[in-house]
Amino acid sequence: MAMNYAYNYAVIDTETGLCTGVRTMTYELDNPALIPIEVYDTEYVDKYYINGAWYEDAAGTIPWQSSLL
Numbered sequence: 001m002a003m004n005y006a007y008n009y010a011v012i013d014t015e016t017g018l019c020t021g022v023r024t025m026t027y028e029l030d031n032p033a034l035i036p037i038e039v040y041d042t043e044y045v046d047k048y049y050i051n052g053a054w055y056e057d058a059a060g061t062i063p064w065q066s067s068l069l
Contacts, residue, residue: 009034010044016058017048041066 007028011021014033022044023034035049047064048055056062 008037008040010037010049012049017050018058019044019047019049021045037066039066039068041068043067 005024005026007025009023009025009029010019011023012019012033012035019035022037022040022042024040037044043066044054048058048060050060053060054064056064
């Protein structure tokens, strides 16, 4: 039986916003440390999720978007 991995998440440190990993799940989660993302892209790692947007730096001055979008 094939699994349907329909939900992609960026794993973030809730104190800093730093993404430490990317996961794909078969079910939807409600966890502040797991941010839903549209595509599975490991480039999210080492990026920052600040106030609902992605950035390359901790100061939130360099916006970032996955090249797979």
